[in-house]
Every structure is written in C-alpha cells, then in structure tokens.
Amino acid sequence: MTVSAIITAAGKNSRMRKDQISRNISVKNKLVLPFQNKTVLETTIDNALSSNVDECIVVLGHYSDEIKEVVFDNYKDSVKFIENNPVDVGLSVSLLNGLKNISSDFALCITGDQPTVSSETFNEMINVCKNSDNPEKTIAVLRRRKTGLLDTAEGLGMPFV
Template sequence: MRILIIAALGLVLLTDETAFGNPMTPTGLFVWFGLLGMTTMAAGRANRMGQAKQLLDCRGKLILQCVIDNALQSDLDKVIVILGSYRSEILKRIAFKEAETLYNPEYESGQSSSVLCGINHCKADESALFLLGDQPFVAQDIINLIIKKHKSQKPLAIIPTCERIMGNPVLINSSLYAELKNLEGDIGPRKILRNKSGVCLLDVKNQSILQDIDTPEDWQNS
C-alpha cells in the first residue's frame, strides 16, 4: 500500500479547542498521507516569524529541507510540496529531490486553501497524511509508525499523541475528502474529526510531534 503526504508550512491549526478529551496543540504546518506518496505544503506566510521560516537554519540544515528529507527517508512513496508565500526563494534554496511541487495561489486565504490544493491532486482511493513544514524533528520512524497503523487497521484517521496531547502529522482517510473540501479560511483537517468514530489516537511516545517552530524563540531554542 502506498501513502501520500501533504505538508504545510507557516500555518496555524486550532489552538483554543479540544477534541477527544485532549487539548489540541498549536501547529504551524500540516501533512497528509495518501496511497500514492507524500505531499508537503509550504505555502504559509510565517507572520509570527517575520521571515520565511522554511529557510531558517536548524542544526545545519534548512527547516523545510529537514521535513522533506525525513519524509523521503520514510516508507512513503511520494512527496508533493505545496508552495505559496516565498515560493521563488524556496525553489532556489531547497533540494526537492524526488518530491514534486505545487503552487497554491490562494495561500493568503488560509490553510484550507492548501488543503484543497492537495486534495485536488489526490486520487479517490488515496489517503493523506498532513506533515507540518515547521516540525523538522518529526523523524522517519514516527512517520513509519503512523503508516504501519494505517496499513494494519485502516482507521478513519490517525492522530499521534504524546502524554495524551495530540500532535502532528495527522492521517486522513480518503473517505473524508468531500468534507475537507467544505473547509474555509484558516482551518485545518482536524476540524472535521470532532465527534467522529473510527479515529485512532496513536501514542508515539515522542515529543517531536508537539514541537514546531513558530517564533524566533522557538527557533533559537531548537
């Protein structure tokens, strides 16, 4: 079985609501898993950082490069990077390797536009994994844990957790695409998962799923 991932940079998921009894943590990027490969969305504006955080150095490598390399080294079959803000500079400085790129001209309208951009590039039988572009420490083993759970149990969605806190990346079954297409504004895929049965909370026992780089302080402490 193949898996598709979509990752978005510089976007903020829900920060003030809860689901499944656990707090939602703020995130700057998101990724989707599908049956064909991986898509990484890097279309956000990085308002809180004040610059293209995708291109900041993180332990000797650019943040977005870390995310793409981790995905390519995992069991994913395909990677698609969705670009918006800072597109030209990102294209010049990031080595996409086997990853494809898409452009989201509506990125200023919020992360839902990047969700739609990714979904429209997926086939009807492809599930999607949202991998956050500002989470360079989500390593291939974490991605592979989610893939393994998806292959073995086929849940409606998978949300990784650590110490009962939900993080990213989130896996969405293709059966939810129609609902995702109704999202508007700065809303991410977890919006549609509230009160749904068949959602798997997967304890990965790793803090990296909760760690993103949204502010200069986050970057300095990374």
C-alpha cells in the same frame, strides 16, 4: 496501501517575522532557516522521503519564490511542488490542493516546520492506518494531549495520516 506525503509550506510566517523585526534580526522565512546542516524545510522533506511514502508533494503559497530559491534544485527530481493560487488561503485549502495532486490511497499530512518529527514516527503513524481493521475510517495523529479515542478536536494537529 499507498501513501503520499503532503508538506504544507504556504503560510505567511507572520509570527516569526514579527519576532525577527522586534529583535532587530534580519527577516527570513522560518522554513529556510538552518537546522541540522540543512534548512527546516529540507530536514522535514528528508524525514518524509525517508519514511514509507510513495511520493512527496510540497504545497507552496506565500514566499514561494524565497522557499524555492533555497530548496527547489535539491528536490526537483524527488518532490512535486505545487503552488496555491491564490496564495492567501488557509491551511485547509493548502491541504486540499495537496490532496488534489496525490496518486495514493492515503496522505501523510505534515507542516513544513516539523523537522523534529522523525521518519520512524511517520512510519508508526502510517502503520496504524495500514494495520487498522478499517483503514478508510482510521486517522493516525500525533496528539499533543492525552491519548485514547479521539472524542474532541482538542490537541488535534499535524502530522496525521
């Protein structure tokens, strides 16, 4: 079973920008803010690359120039960057654009602003699918609420495999 990481980094960053403006802080995309000696997005990419994935794809959209200026040179040899066209699309379209570009059987879907999710957690999620009796009908998701069978979408979020 091969796995591709798809990291979505295409959003408008509107809530963060509104907060920055309201606090008279210089406006900057949250993905390029510092986090553990790197940026938020770089830390997320590093955690994905340190997990058991065969490739990593970052989907860009809004503010792609600002993001690429900071991270592209450090990852151009290890990450495939694709851009939404048009850029004003929702998360599901960004995920679809990432999925259209993978060469693997499965996808580990991550948002670019998840630097605190470790490669160990990603590996545990990947292993749930790998060790399933029916991997094609299994989803491993980091849930935000109760555990158990997924009978509703409540608490469903990213990352997931």
